[in-house]
Amino acid sequence: MKTQTPTQPSYFVPEPLDNTRLAHLCGPLDENLRQISSALDVTIFRRGEKFIVSGANAERATELLERFYAVADKVVPIEEVQLALVEQRAGLKPAIGEPAGARKPAAPEAGAKTAADGDAGADDDAAGGTEDDEELVSPMLKTRRSDLRGRTPHQIQYLKAVLEHDISFGVGPAGTGKTYLAVACAVDALERDAVKRIILTRPAVEAGERLGFLPGDFAQKVDPYLRPLYDALYDLLGFDRTQKLFEKQVIEIAPLAFMRGRTLNHAFVILDEAQNTTAEQMKMLLTRIGFGSKAVITGDVTQVDLHKTQRSGLVDALHVLKDVRGISFTHFSSADVVRHPMVARIVDAYEKAAAIQEIGALPTTSVNRNARKKP
Incomplete structure (x- = not known):
């Protein structure tokens, strides 16, 4: 032994x-x-x-x-x-x-595999590894946070994809920086005068609850749904500057339900919580994009709050648009979680439990079917 x-x-x-x-x-x-x-x-x-x-x-x-x-x-x-x-x-x-x-x-963790384990990785090392080093360089964004950068390879890939493509998708679990980095790219584009306005939109779907009637005017009714976007703006622009840009309508809050018929020129559009859109809503938003505009769609396909009979617009878009030129897709995992270390472990635990439940359901179903056939 x-x-x-x-x-x-x-x-x-x-x-x-x-x-x-x-x-x-x-x-x-x-x-x-x-x-x-x-x-x-x-x-x-x-x-x-x-x-x-x-x-x-x-x-x-x-x-x-x-x-x-x-x-x-x-x-x-x-x-x-x-x-x-x-x-x-x-x-x-x-x-x-x-x-x-x-x-x-x-240096990789003990037992972890890297690109150098394969033949392609060995060739890169022999050439000096310059391409890999360039891929790991995070783009610099012009925001109030001087330390803002991609913290993981997928986040760096996501930032580069948003900067290089007109339409980008960021899909993954909570805490991976999908929304925050999208807002950072929007602020960067606004500061560099690449766009004239920022449009934030999100489907007004409750997370498993029925909130009923919400008092207040239009903005007060939709504010609770868009609070994560507000928080990111306050962090990246400051509270006073953000409020002034809202007053000048440079930053606009637009619930997804009211986007029909608009043409969004020279705008940076962020659709958050896209997993709660329907296929029709997703198509409607993507066809609003005008000249000089960018769109970033973020969501987590494991946290869909739609009715079970409705297909998520994000899941549908990932399938329909996968071969469309000019659209980028970045998929995050628990390794990209930039929150308390426990969040990554929680995500891993839920994914493991879901996989076990899915695998365990198959034999159980077949056994039950065979049991019914016995006299």
């Missing part, structure tokens, strides 16, 4: 020793260390200034500790730690304290 060789622990001793930087690295009540330990499945012990890291990804965790300590002259927020862990999980080198455009591939 073959015995597995235990992984050697990795050690990190901060140099030069600074108690303030050490406190910033660990975070309040060692919260930063817990985040790294949980995300990389390692154990981190600290004895004074010495860190002992054990586990399959001990070296990667040690590298993170070194990089965070180098910039720990100020408080290291937990959000920055979580974003760095997302980039580690996606195989990118976290740009801690580096310019937003400096993107480099990181």
Whole structure:
């Protein structure tokens, strides 16, 4: 019987020793260390200034500790730690304290396969790997957030697709940045004067509830459905600037039901929660696109709130438009989730449960059918 060789622990001793930087690295009540330990499945012990890291990804965790300590002259927020862990999980080198455009591939996780495992990857390595490096460079967007960039390969691909195509689809689970990055591209286009206005639209479908009559004027009735888009605008433009652009109708809120008959010229159109559109609504929106306009359609096909008898317009569009030239499709997975690390695990758990339920239903059905045939 073959015995597995235990992984050697990795050690990190901060140099030069600074108690303030050490406190910033660990975070309040060692919260930063817990985040790294949980995300990389390692154990981190600290004895004074010495860190002992054990586990399959001990070296990667040690590298993170070194990089965070180098910039720990100020408080290291937990959000920055979580974003760095997302980039580690996606195989990118976290740009801690580096310019937003400096993107480099990181060492893969233990047991993970990379493009270099195949013949094509070997050829790329022999050529210097310049094409892969270029693909991992995130586009720079002109927004209030100077640190905004694609955190995973799929997010970088999504940003490039939106910038290079007139119509783009972003499909994937919650927390993968579909809506936020779409709004960032819209703000970037507006700031660069590539478009004259931003139009935000979303189907007014409740998530499994019946809210009934909503008081207020037109804007107040649709505001609850478009709140995620508002939040992204406030973050990227600031509250005051966003309000002024709303007053000038440079940014427009347009419920999907009232888009019929319009022609949207020189506009950046974002359709959010597209999985809750019908096939007719999706066709109607896509045929509104005018000259000098862009459209981004985002949605999660696993969270459809339509009636069971209705086919999702997003699912239908992915099938109908897959061969149409000039339209891009970006598919996200749980590896692209840029939220609390638990969100990625929750998405994985639901996907695994759904797969098991789907596979398990087939034998059960066949057994029941055979049982009925027996006398």
